[in-house]
Amino acid sequence: MASFHPIVLQTLYASLIEAAQSQGAIALQTPGTVVRKMVKGQEYVYWRSYVSGGRRSDEYVGASSDPLTAQALEERVLKGAEVKQIADSVKTLRLAGFAVADNSSALTIASMYNAGIFRQGGVLVGSHAFGALLNGLGAKLAVNYHTDDIDIGAPDPIALAIPDERSFLEVLQDTGIPFLEVPALDHRRPPTSYKQRGALLQVDLLVAGTEAYETKPLPGLKAHATGLPFFEYLIDHVGPGFVLGRDHVIPVQVPNPARFALHKLIVSTLRPAAFGVKIQKDQQQALVMLDAVLAQNPVWVSDAIEALPETAHRRVAEAARQVLGAAKQASDITRDTLDELSLLAS
Numbered sequence: 001m002a003s004f005h006p007i008v009l010q011t012l013y014a015s016l017i018e019a020a021q022s023q024g025a026i027a028l029q030t031p032g033t034v035v036r037k038m039v040k041g042q043e044y045v046y047w048r049s050y051v052s053g054g055r056r057s058d059e060y061v062g063a064s065s066d067p068l069t070a071q072a073l074e075e076r077v078l079k080g081a082e083v084k085q086i087a088d089s090v091k092t093l094r095l096a097g098f099a100v101a102d103n104s105s106a107l108t109i110a111s112m113y114n115a116g117i118f119r120q121g122g123v124l125v126g127s128h129a130f131g132a133l134l135n136g137l138g139a140k141l142a143v144n145y146h147t148d149d150i151d152i153g154a155p156d157p158i159a160l161a162i163p164d165e166r167s168f169l170e171v172l173q174d175t176g177i178p179f180l181e182v183p184a185l186d187h188r189r190p191p192t193s194y195k196q197r198g199a200l201l202q203v204d205l206l207v208a209g210t211e212a213y214e215t216k217p218l219p220g221l222k223a224h225a226t227g228l229p230f231f232e233y234l235i236d237h238v239g240p241g242f243v244l245g246r247d248h249v250i251p252v253q254v255p256n257p258a259r260f261a262l263h264k265l266i267v268s269t270l271r272p273a274a275f276g277v278k279i280q281k282d283q284q285q286a287l288v289m290l291d292a293v294l295a296q297n298p299v300w301v302s303d304a305i306e307a308l309p310e311t312a313h314r315r316v317a318e319a320a321r322q323v324l325g326a327a328k329q330a331s332d333i334t335r336d337t338l339d340e341l342s343l344l345a346s
Contacts, residue, residue, distance in 0.1 A: 002292040020249035026110040029082035051176035087247035097140040099131025104246025126151030132241040139292040148200035161220030168221040208232035234263040258304035261289035265319035313344040
């Protein structure tokens, strides 16, 4: 049965996201500290911060004798204090069972936010969306999720564009993380994924498609995406969400939580049997999300079921029957709903 955070923690979370909605660009470096250097008897002030991988960055502020330097320094100190306050609050939420992304993933998602990808309709899907949706529902995670994948959906292949003619790869590299294109298995197809050199972090671009998993161009991103079956159902109904990072709160777009749960059931039937671990993960996320949504707003689930394409009924029914066997701790309404879904193809 879904477990929810106490009101005091949900209020802290609400305060964080309220502040996040008014922020401009998200800093991709640590809050920073002041550093003073003597050059030929004159003291100069720098603001030292670190980007991903621990690379140091010293930003020149001004000469200590210049009155404008003190003003500029005060602004940076205040901003640093604000970031520290965010980090302290996020730590409290993480320890209480809120979903928090690892630092590299949070920086990567923040770089997409800075490029305007979510404002133009890009949708965060996959496990990071799962965490953001549970946080929004106030639901606890039994164990904080871990994923090395960031999945970004495009509702319209021509809708997204990055200013200044930059590519999606360049946006990812703004983080300081050494991202590279991942060659497709079929060398005739352009890449649709990006991977951190020497690590497991990977970003995948996704659009609606068929079971042929075709590759489609995203001209505005100077990139390509993989077409996924039934993906249109997932991203046809989206809303605001927020990813918590170590010292970031990143506004994104996420799917409707009820559709997310049902789509996870569908996806679990699309994977080859050899991907048993991922199938179990899909079905577990579907169960947890379904249980949380039904406890908060059962109408969302009814609407999501009604919107299911008929071609997905058989797959949802098959997955629901499998999930029922692992749903002994779920609420009665969740088990009844899974039972109803198992009869969709009848």
